[in-house]
Amino acid sequence: MTIYCSNCGNPNVEGDVFCRNCGKPLNPATAYSAGAPQTIVLQEPAPHTSGLSIAALVLGLLGIWPLAIIFGGIGISHTKPGRNVSGRGMAIAGLVLGIVVGLLYIGLFTWAFIAGFTHSSFPFTGGSSV
Ligand SMILES: [Zn+2]
Structure with a gap:
């Protein structure tokens, strides 16, 4: 299955998180979960x-x-x-x-x-x- 980039139209292999041509996330939801995890640490200021x-x-x-x-x-x-x-x-x-x-x-x-x-x-x- 081929996933076409929504930004540049480049065909990418299924499972790719970022476009092989332009580097844009192919699916923002999966890109953020599979790519660099955005560690949102909600903590109080250091005591x-x-x-x-x-x-x-x-x-x-x-x-x-x-x-x-x-x-x-x-x-x-x-x-x-x-x-x-x-x-x-x-x-x-x-x-x-x-x-x-x-x-x-x-x-x-x-x-x-x-x-x-x-x-x-x-x-x-x-x-x-x-
Ligand atoms: Zn692209």
């Missing part, structure tokens, strides 16, 4: 990562826990679902890190405080050495 979340995670890793908790809390509120801002995981990680490190600090401080009472030679409790 940007919350800088606060990154800051929270970095601060948490650095052990600057009060700021990590603050930035993590703000970062979580900034990365609510539907706001097209990624980095919620990092914000949570920073917040958790900040809390864990903070508890460690408080624990160490408490331990040192108690140790100061139990050991009279503890340097921070020498009330007479000022």
Whole structure:
């Protein structure tokens, strides 16, 4: 079966998508489906990562826990679902890190405080050495 080009009248073999003479699509419907697929990707604009979340995670890793908790809390509120801002995981990680490190600090401080009472030679409790 011969397919004649609607543009130039050139006879083409069945199965040809484009005219062998002028290159026009012989059948636009099949041409577009068989030829280069037109990938129509409907997607939202690429979400940007919350800088606060990154800051929270970095601060948490650095052990600057009060700021990590603050930035993590703000970062979580900034990365609510539907706001097209990624980095919620990092914000949570920073917040958790900040809390864990903070508890460690408080624990160490408490331990040192108690140790100061139990050991009279503890340097921070020498009330007479000022
Ligand atoms: Zn043609």
